[in-house]
Amino acid sequence: MSTVKEFNDVKPIRPWQASTRDRLVTAGVLLFSLITAYGLVKFTGLSGKLGLFFSFVFIFVALNSGREYLRFGNAAAKDALVNTIVAVGTFFTLIPIGSILFKVISKGYKGLYLGLFTHDMSLNSPNDPLNQGGLGHSIIGTLLLVSFALVISVPVGILTALYLTEIKGKFSQPIKFLVQAMSGVPSIVAGLFIFSAILIPIAKNNSSILGSMSLAILMIPTVARTAEEVLKLIPNDLREAGVALGGTQWRTVAMIVVPAAKSGLITAVILGVARIAGETAPILLLAGGGDKFNYNPVSGPMGSLPYFIWRSFRAGTPESISRAWTGLLVLLAIVFVLFAIARRLGSRKVGK
């Protein structure tokens, strides 16, 4: 009995995990190198954030790796060095996104007011004070652009994914290849293609439906690849069960596979929308740019959020640039919401 009790008291040793003491020492070293770096910047020739950052990293690496070297030898010192490098790399990845979010929110909120979403810019120039005019027309325009792009790209994208997962025909490899290649088509080339194929010979004038076509080209690969990933996750048992019950392949796919993958497929579509919502270059070529409400997708220049931002940015006065930031904030909010919905749906279990 007593032996069991003794064993209960023994704490398991986890030599691969940092102990509390290790963590304290690391924190101390961090603090020390920060203070030393600050001192260096303050009292020597090094200056600025860059100097602070690099001296901090160098001092930390020297101290930390030196300590590991003394404790465990060469391999441990290298390990500590790589550890720091990897952390610094991650830091570099996170700086821009933090800066972007901070700037867009801090600069964009000034232009927000209720009329922003109900007014258009037909009576205002971008240089007017921020409480005049609005971007209602561009939200409508973006909505129309995106919805027509959806009409084209969703069927095509999902059919492509179905071909790759359900039929697995002899074209599977080449099609995977081509979808990959298509996702690399520069947006301006997609715009030029619609311009040369439809605008010059047939349409002659800008309209938002042409913009939608070019956006669809950019959206198809995103939808197809995400949908393929989702359909691959559907267990094969479901398909076999469908066929064993006497269903044809068509009925198996339409009644079992696609409903099972529904939330995943919606995720694919939403990610596609997030990809194209802010696409600027093809819109500038094809949809023209309108400053007033236009509900007709086949004629007339159509405003859109990217165009609104672009025009305000190019005007170059403080008001117009403030407007551009506000437009960016709205666009970012849309992308963010779409992304959150996609995440929420995508994290659900497949097959429910």
Added chain:
Amino acid sequence: MSTTEKTYVIPEKRELTTKPRFSDKVFRGIVTGGGLTSLVILGLIFGFLLYQGYDILRTQGFGFITTSRWDVAFDEAGNVTSSQFGLSAMLIGTILCSFIAVLIAVPISVSTALYLSFYAPQWVKKPMVTIIDLMASFPSILFGIWAFFVLMPSGAYWAKLLNHYLGFIPLFKNDQMIFESSPFIASLILAVMIIPIITSISREIFSQAPLDRIQAAYALGATRWGMIKAVVIPHGRNGVIGGAMLGLGRAMGETVAVYTVLNIVFAINWHILFGVGGNVASLILLKFGEASPYEIKALMAAGLVLFVLTLIVNFASDLLVRSFGGKGK
């Protein structure tokens, strides 16, 4: 006797066949058709750009990619009297900017991917993966305007430092002391844009590193870095190179972000810190607004060159990503 007489109805033997029914044939036809759309679209893009740009490509010949001029002259009636189109400055700009962007982005992305795969605790990993995926879906105009207002001043300062300490290297030479709107800054923003792409591809590849080898390395007493060097890097090298190529393709085709930060001038400029440069995509956007129908044909030809360039890079990257999975030591 009469009671035992039963009539047995022997059903006709059912045909066992794998022949698809009519509905299936229709279904397979439609799905195959949908699947082949990507081929059709890519073919059409190539065809139409070639069709529209053919005149220019024929008259300019090989000079279209080796000379560096963009002039077109009209007589009073509006007919084209002489024209000179050459893309070399823009092509060099495209390749220079995107290569430097990849050089900056790859170390950062790979270390981020390594951190997320092997170092980060779960509670850090999940939100960071989400954030990086979110960043990958940011529109390019957002990057462009952020770069113009935020990155440009810092970038110009870093460029000054580079020029001050490394100015003896021809690449970093800058005699005019103009550091804004340089290819260097364009490369920085392109790097920021492709970091999430390369990171997520690298992470995916690292996560497929064989677990038994990883555990074997740890069991033999390897440190984390020792394990990464012996297992993960040999396994994922090709995949990471493929991811980098994919990022290169993205960087080559980027339009708006480059257009906002770069001072587009028709001159071949190898000094990346000097504020003169261009790339093909931003040239198209720049010239499109006031282009005559004849010039638009030249722009179509430029688009064709860009399309072919990105297609080649993408194919190469796809081949590499697929062939990854070398053996560990």
